[in-house]
Amino acid sequence: MATAPITQDSHLYLIDASAYVFRAFHALPPLTRASDGLPVGAVAGFCNMLFKLLEDLKGKERPTHFACIFDASGDTFRNEIYPLYKANRSDPPEELVPQFPLVRRAAVAFAAHAIEQTGFEADDLIATYARLAEAKGARVTIVSSDKDLMQLITDKVLMLDPMKNKLLGRDDVIEKFGVGPEGVVDVQSLSGDSVDNVPGAPGIGIKTAAQLLGEYGTVEALLERAGEIKQPKRRETLINFADQVRVSKQLVQLKEDVPVVLPVEELAVQDPDPKVLIGFLEEMEFRTITRRVREQMELEGAIEAPAPEAQPFDVSAYACIRDLKTLEDWVARATAQGHVAVDTETDSLDSVSGGLVGVSLALAPGEACYIPLAHVDPEAKGDGDMFGADPPRQIKMAEALKVLKPMLEDPAVLKIGQNIKYDLSVFAQHKIHVHPIDDTMLISFALNAGIHGHGMDDLSERYLGHKPITFKDVAGTGKAQKSFAQVALDKATEYAAEDADVTLRLWQALKPRLRTEQVTAVYETLDRPLGPVLAEMEQAGVKVDRDMLSRLSADFNQRMAALEAEAHEQAGRSFNIGSPKQLGEILFDEMNLPGGKKTKTGAWVTDGDVLEGLAADGHALPRTIVDWRMLSKLRSTYTEALQAAINKKTGRVHTSYMMAGAQTGRLSSTDPNLQNIPVRTEEGRKIRQAFIAEEGNVLVSADYSQxxxxxxxxxxxxxxxxxxxxxxxxxxxxxxxxxxxxxxxxxxxxxxxxxxxxxxxxxxxxxxxxxxxxxxxxxxxxxxxxxxxxxxxxxxxxxxxxxxxxxxxxxxxxxxxxxxxxxxxxxxxxxxxxxxxxxxxxxPIQGSAADIIKRAMIRMPEALAEAGLKAQMLLQVHDELVFECPEKEAEKLIKLVQKTMAAADGPSLRLSVPLVVEAKAADTWAAAH
DNA sequence: GCGATCACG
DNA sequence: GACGTACGTGATCGCA
Structure with missing residues (x-):
């Protein structure tokens, strides 16, 4: 059992468990265990209360100590004082009796101590523990709706009514009793309590009691001076019943010094053992709360998500559609159903230039098809043979798309994809504007960023217990890898239709969880609408000056050669200047320079920081290496790679944005990465000069300041x-x-x-x-x-x-x-x-910034259209947007972009600081930035 | 395939 | 007092 000292930072929660069980029994509908009819309604109520309490407390008033307090069976010291105490109570109902021990087990299953002590009521134990903790400066919350406990309230001790979920403090006591907590005992002594059969003084209720106490201060003073009371009846009552009032006081006064068996330090909270807790809840057959507890524990990493029951996949049952009539039938069924999973196959990974090879659809688990459109003879070896002499019989691309288009654009048919941004681009090449959409990758991202990846294979294994056929399985690997167009139709159907099938099943498994995990708005307002916007940016691409890049490459090359020769001379021997390992050996083993650090693999660290340090000490070689590395980086990653990335069809560079890559919700850019184009050094900025606009156009760069x-x-x-x-x-x-x-x-x-x-x-x-x-x-x-x-x-x-x-x-x-x-x-x-x-x-900081620029981007196409601008958004670099527009539009565009970006936090949320956007137009990205 | 390095916000 | 460290990415290279 866990122990932790009680300090000023501690917060003790005391659950008045017995009282709660009685109330729950009467307040909640009766519930019996399905298998044997055992009454369990109060147990369920108790478990729900505890779970909800513990969940609600997370992140704010987190308890450090925690206990459930019960009434012990049998008489207490109060019965010795007054034999009739609680004598009006009838025996608990038959259905409640067997639930008492179960509730104690429930408390233990939640890793709480279930405390009771013979001879004392729960209230006395609560009073004692509260004062013990309070004396050490801790805060205490008593979870109870029993007004008898209100006498315990102080500025450190509060009550929480679990029925009304209301926190009660001094003001609430005054409202109820007309006096502060210190006067509660006196009021109750006078007014009595019919529930507990505390007699009090006949004819005096709470109101009168509070009024009398206001006048006389305490019960003792009041009884002593009872003769002074003006109202004859009241005077007589108080004189006659003085002893009864004194006895009442002993009854209602809680005992704050019970010799507790368990020291308060021992009540430290601990995480419940998942096996015990879930085991108990399952034994009780509480389905809803078991599921919620399990989900919560999975979320917290306390338990592994159970391996999902492997869903059966029969890939041989998928249809390969090769005639128009069957296709029309599938499309009609998708349209009637209102949702369909869609996937496209292309002959390259590049959505802009990748040619459509086939489309797959899934209507229900196991009910999927593949529509080959551009497959070639599987024996064909590619290149010139792509459309070999004897292509497989398949529907003509144009005819198939004509059938698909109305369904894909039908506002009443939801198209479900995995990373559907890719498919949007593929269809856009054929003038099909897919809408509306759902994306299982983005649903997973909204639910589980930071827990696992969001690729289809990962999700399928995790949520469906099924390992899908991989691309390598059907297309081979390495140099011998085939284009998908060359994959035989039977294999292609199994692979492609399965992807649509998996996507559909993932959608069924994940979509409902958006609401229960309260991330619907994130998905629907931030991620889903951004996909089409990004697809357009990717298709637009950005123009780069190939000749300039080529000249830079040559220039860097020459200077690198000179630096390499210089480095060899300074090292006293020839070595591979690009090898950090060899460089480390030269600097720290051969030249014995000081300040050598090792990486965890045992190699010398030779990064920029180390080399700069050595150079500052006057060593020549490190400076040469730093210079060489800079040029090498610029050449290989930028001047060379960017030329290679220029698309043959469009003459522009098309990046691809990953929407579920960065855990904070940022985008990332790949193939090529256009979010890390150099800007910090003079040499680097030369590469930005190669990012240009079409003739007559300019680039506009707008970025959020700080x-x-x-x-x-x-x-x-x-x-x-x-x-x-x-x-x-x-x-x-x-x-x-x-x-x-x-x-x-x-x-x-x-x-x-x-x-x-x-x-x-x-x-x-x-x-x-x-x-x-x-x-x-x-x-x-x-x-x-x-x-x-x-x-x-x-x-x-x-x-x-x-x-x-x-x-x-x-x-x-x-x-x-x-x-x-x-x-x-x-x-x-x-x-x-x-x-x-x-x-x-x-x-939260990086992610909120990412959310804001996403909101700006989502609104941008409409804002541009409304303003009648031809401008096109091209790039996003975390806090910067880059546009291309006709020169004449630039001024207007800058104003519009600044306005849209600066207001992107609203209207749902308004930051309490202004957002400032700096924007500029120029012929090159370097000049516009 | 992985670690080291370095480009960006 | 010890652990080990600034946050988030992607591309390229050398080397196993």
Missing amino acids: IELRILAHMADIPALKQAFKDGLDIHAMTASEMFGVPIEGMDPMVRRQAKAINFGIIYGISGFGLGRQLGIPSGEANQYIKTYFERFPGIRQYMDETKEFARATGFVKTAFGRKIHLPDIKSKGPARSFAERQAINA
Whole structure:
């Protein structure tokens, strides 16, 4: 059993279990166990109450100590004082009796202590534990709707009514009894209590009692001075029944010094054992709560999601559709049903130039088909033989698409895909605008970002217990890999139709969970509508100046050769300049330079930081390497790769945006990555100059200024930061001024630089080590900076603590727009946990910024159309959007884009800081940025 | 296929 | 006091 000391930070929850069970029994509809008719209604109510309580408390008033308190059977000391105490109580109903021991088991299953003590009532134990904890400065919440416990309320001890889910404090006591908690015993002594058969003084109720006490102070004073009471009847009553009132007082006064068996420290909360808890709930046959508990525990990583029952897949039953009539029949059934899973097969991975090879549809689990459209003789070896002499009999592409198009564009037929953005582009090449859509990848992402991947194979194994046929299985691997057009129709049908089948089944399994996990809005307003917008951007592509890239490549090449020769000379021998391993050996083994560090694989570290350090000490070779590496990077990753990425058909570069790649909800860009085009160095910016607009057009770049710091100021609610943004101040200078007490005017750039590093550190989940490394100062010194920062902005520390606490309690963090990012490691120990804590700080900030720019992008096509602009959105780089438009439009476009981006937080949520967007038009991306 | 490195926000 | 560290990505290279 868990023990934890009681401190000021502790919070003890005491559940008045017996009273709850009685109330639940009478308030809830009767329920019996299906298998044997055992009455279990009160047990179910109790379990639901506990589960709900524990869930509701996560992330805010998290208990550190927790216990369920029961009445012991038999008489208590009150019966010795007054034999008639509770004598009016009839025996508990027959259906309730067997539930008492079950409720105790339920408490234990939830890892709570079930406490009772012979001779005392639950209320006395609650009073005793409450005072024990309170004496050590802890807070206490008594979960009960029993007014007798109200006498215990103080500023540290509150009550929570589990029926009304209402927190009760001093004001509520005054409302009920007309006196504060300290007067409750006296009021009850006078008024008595018919429920417990406490006599009190006849004819005196709560109102009169409170009034009398207001006049006389206490019951003792009142009884002593009873003769002074003006009303004759009341006077007589109090004189005659004085002893009865004194006895009543002994009855209602809770005993605060029960010699408890279990010290309060032993009541520390612990996570329930999943096996015990779920085992108990299953034994009770509570289906709903068992499922909810299991889902919650899966979410928290306490238990593995059960391997789903493997669904049967009969790939031989899929239809291969090769005649128009059968196709028309499938399309009609899809249309009648109102939803259908769709998948396309193409002859390359590139959705812009990939040619459509076939389409698959699924209507229900196991009911799927493949429509081959551009398959060739499987013996054909590609190239010129693509449309060999004897192509397989298949429906003509144009005729098939003519049949499919009305269904694919029918607003009453939902098209379900896995990463459907790809299929949108494929169909768009054939002038088919698929709508409306659902995307299982994005549904999974909204539900489970941070828990697992969202690729189809991963999802299928996880949720369907089925490993789908892989592309390699049908097309082979490596050099011998076939184009899908060359795959034989029987194999192609099994593979392609299965993908649609899997997609449909995933949709059935995952879609309903959006609502129960409260991420419907994230999916429907942020991710799903963005797919079509991104598809258009990808299809549009961006123009690059091939000749300029080629010239740069040649220039870099020459300079690299010179640097390589120089490096060999400085090293005293020839070596592979591109090999970090060889370089490390030369620098640290042969030249014996100081400051060598090893990576975890035992190799010398030779990264930029190390080489810069050596160069600063006056060593020549490291500088040469740094220069060479920069050119090498620019050449291989940019000037060469970008030329190769120019699409033959369009003459432009088409990236692909991954929507479910980055856990925070950011996009990522691949093939090629256009989100990491150089900008920080002079040489690098030459590559940005190669990003250009068509003749007569310009590029417009618009980026959010300091969006993450603004979001931090809003979410952590820091008045000083918010005001600084409202006043349009330089936020880094303002931070420096606050921290170091220097004026903003004429500030030393080094001081501002340090404040800037701290601001970034805050966003990243700061550590003294990391900040020290960034600034090149000892981590102790960096810790001082951090301390000063938190002294100036205490709200930031509070926000961070609360965010981490929320993450620990729920296993996830949320963005301002409700996107969940799961952090399963937050409960682990050691470095993994620290990492998860930094993620917990960063993810809501980075993710909220990602949500905002997504909202802007979703509105952009309509905003452009309404304004009658021809402008096309081309690129997104996290906080920047790049457009291409006719030169004449540029001015108007800039205004519209700024307006749309700056208002993208609203209207559902308005940040308490302004969003500022800087935008510029120019002939090249370098100049527009 | 993986680690090291470096380009971006 | 020790753990290990700034957050999020993707592409290329050398080397096993």
